[in-house]
Each structure stands twice: as C-alpha cells, then as structure tokens.
Amino acid sequence: MAEKLLSRHNLAGVPVKAGDIVEARIDGAMSHYNFVEPVHQLAVQAGFPEGLPRVWDPDRIFILLDHHQPALSQELADANQLMRRHVERLGIKCFHDAEPGIAHQMMADYGLARPGELVVGNDSHTISYGALNVGSTGISRVDTLYVLLFGELWFQVPNSVKVVLEGHHPNYPIAKDIILYLAGKYGDDFAGSMSVEYTGSLVPQLSIASRMCLSAHGVEVGAKFALFPADERTREFLRGRTDKPYEPLEADPDAEYEKEIVLNVDEMPFMVAKPHQFGNVAPVDEVTGIKIVQAQIGSCANGRFEDIEIAARILKGRKVAKGVRFIISPASQQVYLQCLKAGLVEWLVEAGAQVVTPGCGVCQPKVGFLSDGEVCITATTRNYKGRKGSLNAEIYLAGPLTVAAAAVAGEIVNPREVFREL
C-alpha cells in the first residue's frame, strides 16, 4: 500500500519502490499550535520577516488549536492570538479556533482526511488517520514550513510490515492491549520507519475508534504509516463527514512485506506497559497489587466513545477508590457530546470520576501533574519518565478497561477477576 500511495503522489509521475526517495504531492496538511511559535519563527529565520509569505492552497491546510485551547497561560493566549492573525492573513479556511479537542480526532470528526490521500502534520500522532486508509504521518516543523509553501515534501518509500489480527472481538476495547502486546513481543521499534498494514479476520470487527488507537500508536512502534483497509465501516464513518470523492489504497495479493506478524487476540491477556518505556510490557497479572493514586482515560489513542463507555459501564453503581483521581478527557467536543447524550458523564461523575475539557493535556504534564513517588495508570499515548511532571513518578499504560478497574480497586487488577460481567 505504501508503494502505491507514494507512486500515486510522486511528482515525477513514475512508480516507486521501497527505499526510493520521492518528492511527493501533499493532499492535506494539519498544523496545531506549532503553526505559530515554531513555524512562524522558522519563516522569520528563513528571511520572511512578516511570517510565511503565502500558503500553497488555503483549502488543504487545517489549523486546530488542539493542545492549547482553552489557553492554559498568558503566553499561550498570546500565541493563540498571533495564530488567529496569521490564519486570517494567509486566507486559511479550515480553522478550529474556539473548539477544544485533539487535532487528530477533529480531523476524523470533520472528514478532513480521506482514504488514499497523503496527509501530513507537525505532530507525531498524525499517523492516526491510517485508520481511515489515509497515508498520514508526522513531519518536522521545518518540513511543515516547506509543505505550507509548496505542497510538496520528500519521503523515503518505506518497507511494509503486515500485521495479521485474528480472533473474536470481546464486548470491550482491546486495541491498546494489541499494540502493547506487539511492542512487548517484537520491540518498540518493530515497525521502525516502515509502513504497518493491518489485516486479518479481526479487522472487520474493529471499530474506527479501535483502528485509530492502533494507528495512533503506529508511532510508538516506529512506523511511518499505519494503514487499515477501507471497508464498509470506513465508508459508513465518512458518510456525512465528507462529500469529496476518494480512492482507497488496496494491498496487491502478491504484495511484498519485510515481515509478517500474526496475533490471535483470543489468546491475548490484558497487557500493561510498565515505566518508563512503551516496550516495557507485561501481562496485567504480573503487576497486580500495585497501588495507584491516579487513573486516566483520554488522548488521541484512547479518548473516544468506546474508551469512555467501557469506563462508565464499569463504574455504574460502583465508586472510584478513595484517594484515586480518575481523570477522563474526551478526545473532542464531538466525542464529549456523544458521551453526554448516552448518559455516560452522569455515571462517571456519580462514581467520583472527573471529566475534563477535551484536549491533549492529560497525556502531558499539563492536566493532572504527578508528584514524587506517585503511581498513575493511564490509557493515553506515552509513559516516558517525566511525562506527567515528576521524574520520580511512575506511569503504567493500559487499555481503558484495565484503567477503570484499577480506579475502582485502587490498585492494578486483572479486570476479568474483578468484574464477573465481562
């Protein structure tokens, strides 16, 4: 699929193979708060004192305040103000200004990335749209400036790794467990600079939300792209979100893969990444009993309806353990609204959880800092040392069910042993 994607977008107009360097035509560029500080400063540094002198196509650039809405400090408020000025000056039409949420979820919510397109963004989790068969990937800030000016960028055509997922989907999300299992078994760079292609009998059973979790985490296993096939679920998701035609990418039956990995989820336990690396993975049974003071569900990996729904289902009629801060951040306003309409927020708040404004804050040291010695279990993207403030805090990554179970128990537990209904 990656060879097809980059052949289709090759400015030279000829087919390319893995390893080739191409200069590619870009279909869409996402930029968040980086659009002001770094990109603007780079433009000044490049000899454009007023900032970017132009953009290549105001219809293909999507600006979302993302990390910085609402403004968390005076500096950010001032930066947001500067951003509004430049967006207006450059005539960029798609600007989500007064709307909190994670850029990647909003790109999906509003149908801004379509199957078969090549979409870039100056954020590592831009790779998320692979869930919708979009060739999307994170680029550097200088790359972003180049794309904004010319609508083109160089790429090395990646090798592909085929991940075959088999088995039956249970009635709770398992995407996080899948990617943690893969990172633990094959290494946190098993897809280093490659294109991951998901296939197998589980794929049609995976919701778009679960696919976005797996695609977002493509970057945590080193990937350039993390692609799903476009199927009926994809078309259903895009219906009403975009009216532009699209041409999905399909893998050839005889496509060549650098490696092939098979996982049957029926045999997979709940998985946890221990501090402080994504690949430091163990089955949950190896870490049960570890006391926690904070539990979190959110981010571009796990801030979607199904992630919050499973927490609400577990918490209904139960209470968050005394002394545990259970923080839930929907990925976008659209997701938040869906949760509200389904009554989930009421159950969560009654049980003692906190629901905070959509955005990236819970995945960073912005919302819910940890102090020395504190332990947090979280369904977010990363567990690096200092990710939530103190270098002496410990962060465990897990799926939303394992996180909700820990929030109720006050310690890491195997959800299946606590909740007989599963």
Added chain:
Amino acid sequence: MSFDLNQVIRGRVWKFGDSVDTDAINPYYLYPTMEELKKHTMESYRPEFPKEVKPGDILVAGRNFGCGSSRPGLVLREVGIAAVVVESVSRLFLRNNISRAMPIFMAPGVSGIVKDGETLEVDYAQGLVRNPATGASVALRKFPPLIEKIFQSGGLLEFARQRYLAETAR
C-alpha cells in the same frame, strides 16, 4: 547553521541506551525556554549530563533514538553536541536533524566499539566511525543523494528560501 558532512568529527563520548525518548531530550512541557532546557536535557537518563557536557562532545546511543514526539533535538546542538551517533534512530528525529542540518549518523554496532568517556571519530567521507584508541571501527550508513544535498545546503529551511525566491523572481 550548516556543517560539512565530509569533515571528520572527533569528540568525547556520552553513552546512552535504547529508545531514548524526546521527552528526555527535549522536556519542553516542563522547561519551555532554551535556557532551561539546556539545564535539563537528558537528565532523566543521566542527571550529570546537562552539568558536565562540553562543546564538541559526541552522543552515542542504542536503537530507536529519539522515539516519541515530533519535537526536535535542537537543545543537543545548543549544549555543544557535535554529532549524534546511534544504532538506529526514530524517523521523526531523523527528519528533524536532516531538515535542520544537525549531524546525525546511523552506525550499527557503534555501542560495541566505544566506552563512555572515550574518543570517537566520525568520518562520513570514508563511511566509518572509529575508536582511535583501539582502532576498532564500524560502517556508518550513507544518506541518499537528496538528503546529502539538504545537509550540504544547510537544511530544508535554506532549501525552502532559495526555492521560493527562485519561483517568485520569475
């Protein structure tokens, strides 16, 4: 900003392990200014690093260096790191170093030929990194011609400027 890819770089080595993340390299969430970053870069792996690093030192690390976010490792240049030499590097970190023309080299096996504090020599023209004290060396991976061109012209920013000026002068 530019550097000559073909000039030999020699310096004292700071060694790190696998999967060193961008939160460790560039903890900007906690330290938003460059002055603060310089006092904290890499401290989550080696607390003495920001205090003792000297201009001209070389950073040697294992596989998957710079995993994590799209944030660049500018701070390493600011504290004087002359080159980063790794077993393998995350693609975004590599893109950042190419686009800003900051010296980075992939040399599988490098961790095995040099100890912390020893001197390492990077000779891109010869395609080698070597330990002058022991004579041990490993090959480094050459960049494709377009990437060499971006390095030699001082990074993608300079590239962008020249291209824009050429287009608008027509």
